[in-house]
Amino acid sequence: MSEVMLRLSGLKKTYKKGQTGEVTVLDGADLELARGEMVALVAPSGAGKSTLLHIAGLLDTPDAGTVEIGGVDMTGLSDRRRTVARRQDVGFIYQFHHLLPEFTACENVVLPQLADGVPRGEALTRACDLLARVGVGERADHRPSAMSGGEQQRVAFCRALANEPRLLLADEPTGNLDPATSDQVFDTLVELVRGTGLSALIATHNLELAARMDRVVRLDQGRVVPG
Numbered sequence: 400m401s402e403v404m405l406r407l408s409g410l411k412k413t414y415k416k417g418q419t420g421e422v423t424v425l426d427g428a429d430l431e432l433a434r435g436e437m438v439a440l441v442a443p444s445g446a447g448k449s450t451l452l453h454i455a456g457l458l459d460t461p462d463a464g465t466v467e468i469g470g471v472d473m474t475g476l477s478d479r480r481r482t483v484a485r486r487q488d489v490g491f492i493y494q495f496h497h498l499l500p501e502f503t504a505c506e507n508v509v510l511p512q513l514a515d516g517v518p519r520g521e522a523l524t525r526a527c528d529l530l531a532r533v534g535v536g537e538r539a540d541h542r543p544s545a546m547s548g549g550e551q552q553r554v555a556f557c558r559a560l561a562n563e564p565r566l567l568l569a570d571e572p573t574g575n576l577d578p579a580t581s582d583q584v585f586d587t588l589v590e591l592v593r594g595t596g597l598s599a600l601i602a603t604h605n606l607e608l609a610a611r612m613d614r615v616v617r618l619d620q621g622r623v624v625p626g
């Protein structure tokens with residue numbers, strides 16, 4: 400049997416709405432991702448994709464249920480250990496790049512590695528290699544504001560992969576780009592993930608892009624169901 404890289408079991412999450420109301424977004428959500436598997440998460444706006452990704456990426460905690468990454472239950476970890484696990488095991492990509500504006504593309508990819516204790520020379524080599532792989536090697540010394548939206552997002556992919564995570568989570572990773580650029584940048588993401596053997600869960604509204612994944616799942620009334 401293939402190794403399970405991410406296992407979400409019985410996740411529940413309810414938010415308060417206003418003074419008295421509440422909205423249940425996840426209601427017993429289960430999902431398993433095998434090593435190297437790429438899965439698309441498709442659901443209408445407001446169905447809870449971001450909530451599921453944030454919980455899987457240890458950015459938020461569920462009201463009930465567990466998150467296992469690489470066979471380790473992350474649910475009961477202290478804040479400090481969760482932060483370390485998040486930095487080492489999970490790469491997260493948002494719809495908007497969220498690069499640090501005052502740093503160059505290269506520095507944006509180097510910084511998370513330094514935070515993880517990687518020596519500067521090694522971090523630089525890895526950053527250059529990643530940037531070249533996604534086709535922005537020539538732009539390494541530019542700040543994000545001097546790059547196109549597609550280039551910025553490619554740099555964000557490199558930053559997410561900088562610490563060699565085991566799991567990649569992406570929330571509408573090309574949702575901010577025009578359709579032609581979105582296609583190209585999505586191709587780059589797929590190549591990058593396939594080349595590293597990562598497991599990836601990618602939320603997208605785009606059914607054509609979703610069809611390129613190994614599997615599609617949907618969120619339906621707080622549960623994960625086949626797409």
Ligand SMILES: Nc1ncnc2c1ncn2[C@@H]1O[C@H](COP(=O)(O)OP(=O)(O)OP(=O)(O)O)[C@@H](O)[C@H]1O
Pocket residue numbers: 414415416422424442443444445446447448449450451
């Ligand atoms: N911190 C919060 N407090 C209260 N309600 C929240 C909070 N975060 C999300 N919600 C609500 O939970 C529901 C699911 O939100 P979520 O962002 O997970 O959906 P989504 O599927 O990612 O939507 P989109 O595609 O528009 O980003 C929405 O109704 C949202 O208003």
